[in-house]
């Protein structure tokens with residue numbers, strides 16, 4: 507009789523990945539890119555701690571799936587960001603990892619050819635190359651870090667990152683965040699509560715020891731110092747939005763009483779808008795009006811935006827519409843430009859008062 511199998515019963519395949527150091531050598535960052543990332547992180551840090559009154563605006567596609575469209579978007583955004591940088595620090599969403607409620611396309615790193623071939627080595631290479639391009643345009647980069655191994659491959663090119671609503675409560679992600687070198691936002695939970703995010707900021711700001719990998723790709727025990735630049739992101743929840751003035755005031759008080767920096771970003775998409783992209787402009791306008799009324803605890807806003815509005819379903823093997831999201835719906839470029847220009851105008855008062 508065959509002995510009973512007790513390992514790898516549910517493993518279909520494993521595929522070796524290049525070590526992080528190998529990929530970083532193959533697709534290196536230049537000194538100028540390194541200086542740019544460090545400077546952008548410092549600027550974001552200053553905004554979080556109230557030493558820079560500009561609005562931190564994290565804007566861009568829900569996910570990057572087509573590099574040509576991503577590049578066109580980045581060029582347009584870079585140009586606009588120069589025009590408004592006196593009052594708004596624009597950071598581009600360059601999201602390569604998507605958390606799913608159940609199942610679905612998990613982003614360019616996991617499945618770069620959107621055909622279930624799951625060529626992760628190719629995904630990591632494409633991601634690194636695109637991040638370098640965005641930085642070379644003078645745009646700081648933002649991403650959600652989902653898989654705890656991914657940062658070793660791309661984090662040196664990221665200026666701000668998010669831990670998403672579905673993973674804020676995860677110890678693994680809090681530990682990872684505690685060792686990341688960039689400012690980071692924890693989203694409130696999908697049920698709308700902020701407790702998990704408050705606990706996450708607390709945990710991530712402290713030293714942690716956990717299992718990870720080193721730059722050679724070897725399993726390692728990692729000890730971190732704690733990330734001092736974490737903050738809350740309000741994204742609404744299943745009971746509705748949570749960006750209104752009352753919620754914002756209550757949540758800032760909660761952060762303060764928990765001994766945390768009273769700073770939060772409002773995500774104008776997701777459950778704050780019931781994923782209805784036509785509502786993103788009115789939510790951003792509300793946030794800006796709170797700022798104009800002196801609410802200094804709002805440090806930033808997030809908007810899911812693409813070249814063209816809406817979203818489309820993935821049909822494997824079929825051509826997709828150019829510049830349209832294949833994950834959450836986004837506002838199109840024309841609307842995005844209007845939103846950013848009117849935000850710039852509306853912030854005039856804030857700066858003249860300062």
Ligand SMILES: O=C[C@H](O)[C@H](O)COP(=O)(O)O
Pocket residue numbers: 568604605606607608609610776833834
């Ligand atoms: O921002 C993206 C989505 O909201 C998130 O990845 C969940 O998507 P899903 O509910 O379609 O799986």
Ligand SMILES: C=C(OP(=O)(O)O)C(=O)O
Pocket residue numbers: 568601605650669670671672693741776
């Ligand atoms: C997945 C995202 O957001 P959330 O975690 O708030 O659903 C996102 O910003 O892409």
